Amino acid sequence: MDDFALFFVSNISIAGVLLVVDYIIRIVALLVVPRNRRPQTAMAWLLAIFFVPYVGVILFLIVGSAKLSRDRRRKQAQINEYILETTEGIDLVKRDPPWPSWLEPIVELNRTLGAMPLVGGNKAKLYSDNQEALDAMTEAIKGAKKSLHVEFYILSLDATTAPFFDALEDAHNRGVVVRVLLDHLGNFQYPGYRRTKRRLNSMGIQWHLMLPFQPLRGKIRRPDLRNHRKILVIDDTVAFTGSQNVIETGYQRRKNHRRGLHWKDFMVRFEGPVVAGLNALFITDWYSETDDLVERGSALEFMTEGTGDVDCQVVPSGPGFPGENNLRLFNSLVYAAQEKVILVSPYFVPDDSMLYAITTAAQSGLRVELYVSEIGDQFFVYHAQRSYYEVLLKAGVHIFLYKSPTVLHAKHMTIDDDVAVIGSSNMDMRSFTLDLEVSVMVRGKAFIDSLREVEESYRANSRELTLEEWEKRGFLVSALDNIARLTAAVQ
Numbered sequence: 001m002d003d004f005a006l007f008f009v010s011n012i013s014i015a016g017v018l019l020v021v022d023y024i025i026r027i028v029a030l031l032v033v034p035r036n037r038r039p040q041t042a043m044a045w046l047l048a049i050f051f052v053p054y055v056g057v058i059l060f061l062i063v064g065s066a067k068l069s070r071d072r073r074r075k076q077a078q079i080n081e082y083i084l085e086t087t088e089g090i091d092l093v094k095r096d097p098p099w100p101s102w103l104e105p106i107v108e109l110n111r112t113l114g115a116m117p118l119v120g121g122n123k124a125k126l127y128s129d130n131q132e133a134l135d136a137m138t139e140a141i142k143g144a145k146k147s148l149h150v151e152f153y154i155l156s157l158d159a160t161t162a163p164f165f166d167a168l169e170d171a172h173n174r175g176v177v178v179r180v181l182l183d184h185l186g187n188f189q190y191p192g193y194r195r196t197k198r199r200l201n202s203m204g205i206q207w208h209l210m211l212p213f214q215p216l217r218g219k220i221r222r223p224d225l226r227n228h229r230k231i232l233v234i235d236d237t238v239a240f241t242g243s244q245n246v247i248e249t250g251y252q253r254r255k256n257h258r259r260g261l262h263w264k265d266f267m268v269r270f271e272g273p274v275v276a277g278l279n280a281l282f283i284t285d286w287y288s289e290t291d292d293l294v295e296r297g298s299a300l301e302f303m304t305e306g307t308g309d310v311d312c313q314v315v316p317s318g319p320g321f322p323g324e325n326n327l328r329l330f331n332s333l334v335y336a337a338q339e340k341v342i343l344v345s346p347y348f349v350p351d352d353s354m355l356y357a358i359t360t361a362a363q364s365g366l367r368v369e370l371y372v373s374e375i376g377d378q379f380f381v382y383h384a385q386r387s388y389y390e391v392l393l394k395a396g397v398h399i400f401l402y403k404s405p406t407v408l409h410a411k412h413m414t415i416d417d418d419v420a421v422i423g424s425s426n427m428d429m430r431s432f433t434l435d436l437e438v439s440v441m442v443r444g445k446a447f448i449d450s451l452r453e454v455e456e457s458y459r460a461n462s463r464e465l466t467l468e469e470w471e472k473r474g475f476l477v478s479a480l481d482n483i484a485r486l487t488a489a490v491q
Contacts, residue, residue: 022053025049025053025057026049026050026053030046034046039352041429044486044487045060047486048060067319069221072288072320073320075284075287075288075320076284076288076320076321079115079280079283079284079287080114080115081115083115083116083280084115093118093119093120093311094120098418100336100416100418100419102336103336103418103419103443105332106329106332106333106336106441107313107441109328109329109332110313110315110325110329110441111313113315113317113321113323113325113328114314114315114316114317114321114325115316116277116280116313116314116315116316117277117313118311118312118313118441119272119273119274119277119311119312119313120273120308120310120311120312121272121273121307121308121309121310122270122271122272122273122274122308122310122311122312122444123270123271123272123307123308123309123310124268124269124270124271124308124310124312124442124444124447125268125269126266126267126268126447126450126451126454127242127266127267127268127269128264128265128266128410128454128457130244130249130263130264130265131160133240133242133244133265133267134160134161134164134244134246136240136267136269137164137232137240137246137267138163138164138167140232140234140238140240140269141164141167141168141171141232141234142167142170142171143234144171144176144234144235145176145235146176146177146235146236147176147177147178147179147233147234147235147236148168148171148176148177148178148179148232148233148234148235149179149231149232149233149279149282149283149286150168150178150179150180150181150231150232151180151181151182151210151227151229151230151231151232151282151285152181152182152183152229152230152231152232152245152246153182153183153186153226153227153228153229153230153245153424154182154183154186154187154190154245154246154247154251155180155182155187155196155245155246155247156187156190156192156193156195156196156245156246156247156252157192157195157196157199158192158247158248158252159248160247160248160249161246161247161248164246165199165203168180168203168205169203169205172203172204172205177206178203178205178206179205179206179207179282179286179294180200180205180206180207180208181207181208181209181210181227181282181285181286181289182196182207182209182210183209183210183211183226183227183228184209184210184211184212184213184214185211185213185223185224185226186226186227186228187209190247190251190252190253191252192247192252208286208289208290209289210226210227210285210289210436211225211226211227211436224430224434225319225434225435226434226435226436227285227318227435227436228424228425228431228435228436228437229241229281229285229424229436229437229438230242230243230244230245230267230424230438231278231281231282231438233275233278233279233282236275236276236279237271237275238269238270238271238275239269239270239271239274239275239278239279240267240268240269240270241267241268241270241278241422241423241424241438241440242265242266242267242268242410242411242422242423242424243265243266243267243346243409243410243411243412243423243424244265244266244267244409245265249262249263249264250262250263251263256377259405260405261375261377261404261405261406261407262405262406262407263406263407263409264402264406264407264408264409264410265409265410266344266410266411266412266422266454268422268440270312270440271308272307272308272310272312273312274312274313274314274440277312277313277314278314278438278440280314281314281316281438284316285436288320308444309444309445309446310442310443310444310446310447311442311443311444312440312441312442312443313440313441314438314439314440315329315421315423315438315439315440315441316436316437316438316439317425317431317432317436317437317438317439318434318435318436318437319433319434319436320436324432324433325439326423326425326431326432326437326439327351327353327354327432329421329439329441330354330357330413330421330427331353331354331357333413333415333419333421334354334357334358334361334415335357335360335361336415337361337366337415337416338366338416339366339367339416339417340366340367340368340369340414340415340416341358341361341366341367341368341369341413341414341415342368342369342371342413342414342455343358343368343369343370343371343413343427344370344371344408344410344411344412344413344455344458345370345371345372345411345426345427345428346372346373346407346408346409346410346411346426347378347381347385347426347427347428347430347431348370348372348385348388348426348427348428349381349384349385349388349427349428349429349430349485350388350427350428350429351429351432354427355388355391355392358370358392358395358397359391359392359395359397362392362395362396362397363395363396367398368396368397368398369397369398369399369400369455370392370397370398370399370400371400371402371408371455371458371459371462372385372399372400372401372402372408373401373402373404373406373407373408374401374402374403374404374462374463375404375405375407376407377407379484380484380487381428381484382484383480383481383483383484383485384481384484384485384487385428386481386484387481387482387484387485388485389465389470390467390470390471393465393466393467393470394467398464399464399465400458400459400462400463400464400465401462401463401464401465402458402461402462403461403462403463406461408458410454410458411423411424411425411426411427412451414448414451414452414455417445417448417452418443418448419441419442419443419448420441420442420443420447420448420451421439421440421441421442422439422440422442422451423437423438423439423440424437424438424439425437425438425439
């Protein structure tokens with residue numbers, strides 16, 4: 001056989017082997033990928049694997065699992081069991097009229113999924129201005145006498161946040177125990193990351209990165225699993241939580257400053273027994289990162305009846321839990337609504353279940369309002385979000401676009417005039433599946449009335465998107481939106 005024939009036969013053999021491997025990949029993917037995944041996510045992964053088999057498989061092996069390590073899930077279960085045991089039989093809520101008939105099952109759902117009880121007697125103060133919220137947190141830190149627990153997805157030193165860091169150092173110097181957690185890759189992407197680490201080290205406080213991705217140090221995990229929570233607890237008596245990171249409102253990006261972009265957030269200051277629940281969540285995350293289970297005996301000892309008029313239930317969620325706690329809460333509340341639903345989220349990429357809940361509410365005659373930003377800071381998420389506007393508008397949802405150059409980064413919802421949810425969770429598949437989040441379900445007339453004023457301020461600074469306007473968008477833009485929607489489901 002001459003050289004040409006040998007070359008031809010060998011290439012035919014290689015092609016045959018590759019063809020067999022290609023078919024094996026597709027068959028195995030059909031068996032493995034759909035397991036314990038929502039259909040839309042499984043379909044997106046299968047499309048990726050079928051179109052680009054080798055690349056698709058590699059990506060699936062790297063980021064295909066949304067689970068934290070077995071050890072972290074064990075720690076979460078251990079803490080949940082402790083919280084349930086410690087708070088068994090606790091009932092600090094007065095169920096006086098008008099207690100909504102639909103609320104009790106949702107309270108039980110949250111308790112089953114996230115372990116935390118509903119507690120009354122809380123006080124709450126709302127902040128819809130970033131600087132005011134940052135100043136309030138800084139002042140609260142200055143008054144600390146015993147302990148400070150600081151946990152933020154982004155905690156970055158710059159000219160705006162320097163007083164916050166100074167207050168932490170002063171507290172440490174006067175004997176306050178200061179513990180700080182910040183997300184690794186959430187901070188790594190910003191110019192202030194190294195500067196922040198040097199500042200934290202110079203203070204001499206205890207601090208750790210959350211979900212560090214450091215392969216050279218043996219810390220390997222799916223890199224896009226992030227801790228997105230924002231929690232500050234002072235002396236076990238005062239806590240802040242919401243959507244705001246500790247960073248200047250342009251996020252230290254020159255391109256943002258050139259465009260005039262700045263972020264608008266929403267935070268709440270709590271006093272009362274709910275603080276113990278937020279503190280327990282911090283302690284859980286501290287334990288997960290350090291193996292140091294601090295103050296286990298006192299994590300919930302302050303959960304006694306307070307003097308306020310707000311009922312609260314902390315709802316943790318994330319890949320450390322077997323179910324999507326925040327998504328189940330959001331869907332349950334939307335289905336329970338009798339009059340109106342108001343949703344505020346900077347990143348709105350719902351799964352099918354949430355899309356059905358929202359459109360069903362609108363089609364049932366309820367007033368449903370969605371507040372999102374007119375512009376987006378994340379290309380694929382922004383276009384994926386836009387792909388849902390048509391079906392929402394046709395169902396009767398009122399979509400309000402917060403005017404640029406502000407990015408409305410607040411995250412909250414209200415149901416009728418009865419219940420609100422505030423916290424760190426976006427209404428997208430990333431927050432439902434990949435990110436560790438904190439939500440607080442709140443009931444209290446004064447709180448809802450104050451939140452209505454915040455919603456009115458959003459409405460005054462937004463324009464309503466109409467179906468007629470939306471249907472005039474170009475074909476290429478529409479195609480880009482729909483392609484981006486597929487990428488959002490690959491989780």
